[in-house]
Structure formats: C-alpha cells, structure tokens
Amino acid sequence: MLLNPPTVPQPYPWLLIFDGKDQERQTFFSISEDRFYTRIIPEMHNKEIIYTCNNGWLVLRDLINSMNVCLFNPTSKETVQLPPLEDDDEYTCILSSSPSNHNHQCQVVFIDTKCMFYFCRLGDSKFDKRVFETEMPLGRIHMIDATFFGGKIYFIVNLGSVIYPLFIAEFVDSEIRFTKLGIEEYHDQSPQDIISSGSYLIESCGEILLLRKLMFGIYRRNVFGFLVFRMDLLENKWVQVKNIGERTIFLSLSGSSISTCSIVAEGVKQNAIYFTKAADRYLYVFDLEDDTISKSLPSPIVACQRLFLDWVMLS
Numbered sequence: 001m002l003l004n005p006p007t008v009p010q011p012y013p014w015l016l017i018f019d020g021k022d023q024e025r026q027t028f029f030s031i032s033e034d035r036f037y038t039r040i041i042p043e044m045h046n047k048e049i050i051y052t053c054n055n056g057w058l059v060l061r062d063l064i065n066s067m068n069v070c071l072f073n074p075t076s077k078e079t080v081q082l083p084p085l086e087d088d089d090e091y092t093c094i095l096s097s098s099p100s101n102h103n104h105q106c107q108v109v110f111i112d113t114k115c116m117f118y119f120c121r122l123g124d125s126k127f128d129k130r131v132f133e134t135e136m137p138l139g140r141i142h143m144i145d146a147t148f149f150g151g152k153i154y155f156i157v158n159l160g161s162v163i164y165p166l167f168i169a170e171f172v173d174s175e176i177r178f179t180k181l182g183i184e185e186y187h188d189q190s191p192q193d194i195i196s197s198g199s200y201l202i203e204s205c206g207e208i209l210l211l212r213k214l215m216f217g218i219y220r221r222n223v224f225g226f227l228v229f230r231m232d233l234l235e236n237k238w239v240q241v242k243n244i245g246e247r248t249i250f251l252s253l254s255g256s257s258i259s260t261c262s263i264v265a266e267g268v269k270q271n272a273i274y275f276t277k278a279a280d281r282y283l284y285v286f287d288l289e290d291d292t293i294s295k296s297l298p299s300p301i302v303a304c305q306r307l308f309l310d311w312v313m314l315s
Helices: none
Strands: 014-019 025-030 035-039 047-052 058-062 069-072 079-081 091-095 107-112 116-121 128-131 142-149 152-158 166-172 175-180 196-204 207-216 222-232 237-241 248-250 258-260 272-275 283-287 292-296 308-312
Touching: 014 047, 047 091, 047 308, 091 142, 107 142, 152 196, 196 258, 222 283
Parallel strands: 142 196, 248 272
Antiparallel strands: 014 025, 014 308, 025 035, 047 058, 058 069, 069 079, 091 107, 107 116, 116 128, 142 152, 152 166, 166 175, 196 207, 207 222, 222 237, 248 258, 272 283, 283 292
C-alpha cells in the first residue's frame, strides 16, 4: 500500500506534499477527512509536478536532470516519456486532452518564460517550437500563466504594464496560430501597501478567471487576499467578481490550478480559494465572503524545509 496513492474516492483534489532529502516521500492530504496518507512512490522520487490534469495525469520534471520530463498517472502507474526540454527554464504546461483518451490525439505544450512554445504529440522524438510574435521586443515579454479552454490555449503575458493582455493559441493542422483579444482595461483596486501581486489564469465551470494574489511584507511572504476577475468573452473585458458561488479554487504554485463546481463535501469550503506558499507546510484558505484567511497544518510529520506542495486529482 505504501507504493500506491490512496484509493479513497473524492470529487476534489488531494493536497500532495513532497518531502525528504530527495523528495522520496509523498503525503496525500484529504480536506474533508482531515487526514493524511504517507506514501513512498518510486516513480515520483526526485520529481516535481509542473502540471496537474483534472483526469488524474501529472507532468513530472526530474530534479536532477531538469530537461527530463514525463507524463505519469499515480493511480494506474502509467508513465509516458516525453522528448527532452531544451534548457532548465521555468515552464507553463498544457495538455489538450487525457493521454488515456485514444479518440483524441493529446498535444503536450510547454511555454517558457520568454514565450517560446514547444509542442509535441505522444510518441514524438522531439518538440517542435514556435515563437510567440508580438510588437514588443522578445526580451521584454514574460510569460505569466495559461489555461486550456474550449480547445484553445488562453494565456497572459507581461508586456511591461499592470494590465495583462489576453491571447489565444490554437492548433491549425500542425501549426500554432496566435490571436490577441481586444481586452477592455480594468482598474487596479489593490490596497496602497501591496508591493506585489501574482496572477493566475484558470478555467472554471465554463468560464475563464483571472486571480490576482496580493502580497506584502519582506520577501513578499504575506498574502493580503485575492482579486478575482471573470472574462466576458462577448464584450472582451475583465469583470471583477466578489463571489464565485458554489465554486472552490485550488491554487497551484506550479501554474496548474484546479476549480471544482457545486461540489458538496464536508469540510470543503465553497466560494473560497485554497492556496499554499513556497517552502511552507501550511494550507491556507481565502474566504471571498468575508475576505479572511485561515490556515491549518495538513501533516505535522512533513519536513519544514525542502518540500513541495501541489494539488492532484486521483482517477
């Protein structure tokens, strides 16, 4: 049993904590059970998650050879080796469909911080690549986040302004084509003492949400709260929302956040954002109704250092 993930079914993600000298131990935490399960899964040894799929698949990156990436299903133990990456840059990753779905050819896309798109199909020996072209010099473009929605990749980049434009990348035959949406600017309503913000793009219950995490303090370790915007695709503008209703968002530092819709489970808050911090073993919850943040300790036995936390769906 220690070599396999928990088999307890649940309709929302597990919090997965990697710790140990070589991240050889995996701790799965269930929010509704308020219980953790410790495992040692050999296939996840010395790995980090760079993408989580709603269908249970993960994209893993080797911590020793950072160009080595693979797809892994913790439940079935299936592993699909991917072509090596070109460098050890940070990447945003997208899967167009489940690798288990043989009716749809799965496209795997990696986007580096300079907005170079690397893509392949399962079984390819190397990545094709396509540079994202815009009027700005490449050195001034920085990838922020991306999500897959309606068969297309929606992504935001930093062009030196607070208002991030929204772009679409879609496959046409074997090529990627880019389109810029004419987004109406929104007004930044961050409190004056906020020194930084992180932005996350999420597909949520048939909509695209933009989350801005407001941070302050030394090393930006303190989180003040979140601003949430919904993309109005009819009018091409971001609309701030104060309430996300029965939804729950599980925010990932790796950039592969998960949103659940109308899931009723004991102990799982709706209209809330669950999030973690780097090198921090606590789980935090931002309640959109009263703008408060609470925290809890999922497992007292995990190390305080050299740990990674992320969300996984087990199918």
